[in-house]
Amino acid sequence: MSSARPIATTRSTAGMPTGRLAVWWVIASEIVIFGGILASYIMHRLAHDAFAAQAAHTNTWIGAFNTFVLLTSSLFAVLGHKAAEEGNGPKAARMLYLTSLGGLIFIVVKSFEWTSEIRHGFTITSSTFWSFYYTAAGLHALHVIAGVVIMLIVARTAKRNLELHRVELIGIYWHFVDIVWIFLFPLLYIAK
Amino acid sequence: MATQHAHHPTPHDEDPAYESPHHHPNYVRIWGILLVLLVISVIGPMLGHPVVTLITAFGIAVVKAFLVVKNFMHINMAPRFVGLLMATCLLFMLLFFAAVAPDVMRLEGTGWEKPGWKAANAAFQAGAHGDAHH
Numbered sequence: 001m002s003s004a005r006p007i008a009t010t011r012s013t014a015g016m017p018t019g020r021l022a023v024w025w026v027i028a029s030e031i032v033i034f035g036g037i038l039a040s041y042i043m044h045r046l047a048h049d050a051f052a053a054q055a056a057h058t059n060t061w062i063g064a065f066n067t068f069v070l071l072t073s074s075l076f077a078v079l080g081h082k083a084a085e086e087g088n089g090p091k092a093a094r095m096l097y098l099t100s101l102g103g104l105i106f107i108v109v110k111s112f113e114w115t116s117e118i119r120h121g122f123t124i125t126s127s128t129f130w131s132f133y134y135t136a137a138g139l140h141a142l143h144v145i146a147g148v149v150i151m152l153i154v155a156r157t158a159k160r161n162l163e164l165h166r167v168e169l170i171g172i173y174w175h176f177v178d179i180v181w182i183f184l185f186p187l188l189y190i191a192k
Numbered sequence: 193m194a195t196q197h198a199h200h201p202t203p204h205d206e207d208p209a210y211e212s213p214h215h216h217p218n219y220v221r222i223w224g225i226l227l228v229l230l231v232i233s234v235i236g237p238m239l240g241h242p243v244v245t246l247i248t249a250f251g252i253a254v255v256k257a258f259l260v261v262k263n264f265m266h267i268n269m270a271p272r273f274v275g276l277l278m279a280t281c282l283l284f285m286l287l288f289f290a291a292v293a294p295d296v297m298r299l300e301g302t303g304w305e306k307p308g309w310k311a312a313n314a315a316f317q318a319g320a321h322g323d324a325h326h
Contacts, residue, residue: 015271024274028281035285040296043289047297050312064234071230071256075223078264082216175264179257186249190237 023169027176030143034180037139041132041187054129056192057122062113063189066106067181073102074178077151077171080158084168089161096155096167099174103148110141133188140184143177222263229256 014021045051080095114134124134147170154166229252236248261267267275299306299313 014273016274020270024270024277028277031278031281032284035281036288039285039289040292043293043296048309048313050309050316053316060234064230067230068227071223071226074260074264075219078219082219085216172265175260178264179260182253182256182260186233186253190233190249191245192237 017165019165019169020172023172026173030176030180034136034139037132037136038183038187041136044128044132045187045191051129052192054122054127055188057117057120058133058189058192059113060189062109063185066109067185069102069106069109070178070181073099073106074175076102077174081168081171084158084164087161087164089158089164092164092167093155093159096151096158096170100148100151100155103144103151103174106144107141107148110137136184137188140177140180143180147174147177217263219263222259226256226259229259 012018045055076095076098080092080099083089083091083095122130124131151170151174154163154170157163158167233248233252233256236252237245239245267278295301299310
């Protein structure tokens with residue numbers, strides 16, 4: 001046998017592979033981070049009528065389109081996981097590339113949206129609503145970018161039928177990023 | 193160099209800690225359900241009724257999240273403590289909300305007030321649609 005694998009990859013603790021356990025821990029910490037932002041947003045939104053006036057300026061259709069993109073990219077991520085479980089690395093890699101494409105489309109749409117909003121005078125210092133808006137959506141966008149970069153790295157090895165378990169791990173992370181957006185969408189774009 | 197006809201190793205082959213492939217639901221069907229829910233969550237609030245908005249926007253968001261967690265993340269196949277870990281983090285979020293909201297959601301208290309918010313709310317009530325600055 002050729003290469004020795006890190007003990008963190010091969011050891012199984014707590015009834016599941018260590019890599020998967022680590023991803024769940026990452027998600028647990030992310031819930032607290034995004035949960036804190038969302039809870040703070042909800043408090044302000046419920047308490048202050050003036051918040052609604054600013055929320056009315058966001059574009060529901062752009063938010064809905066990006067939701068569609070992320071839901072579709074999640075489908076590709078889970079199909080990649082399925083292909084990896086079947087030992088079909090090239091197919092898993094193709095699915096991950098399509099997932100990455102979804103992430104890139106999301107970011108491109110977001111950048112056009114933000115450019116338009118900033119041109120209309122809605123910046124991060126315009127008001128409390130816009131502070132929340134750019135902080136929450138910006139932090140989420142950073143997660144999307146990180147996910148795309150990791151996914152491209154995982155796809156590169158998966159294509160050669162190597163380290164296929166990583167396909168599931170990046171998939172779990174990606175689905176969480178999708179879930180965060182599922183809650184950001186109604187909060188920032190629908191509840192006006 | 194691996195040949196085209198080489199046996200494709202699965203994660204289970206690479207590492208026995210990984211379970212054998214499990215049953216996969218029809219992911220395309222679940223994706224279709226998620227899209228239908230998305231359409232409802234956009235159309236519902238257009239009716240302008242606060243209760244309908246609450247149910248279609250936020251109720252459906254919870255359903256969508258559940259479908260993703262269960263079918264895409266396969267949390268039901270993970271050990272039980274994973275679900276408990278996630279629930280604990282959500283509980284912390286609720287505790288945070290309960291502890292902070294009484295102050296955040298008020299405009300004034302003993303020895304403090306939020307003049308910016310008061311002015312913004314007054315302007316909003318007057319139809320000026322203002323918002324508070326930090």
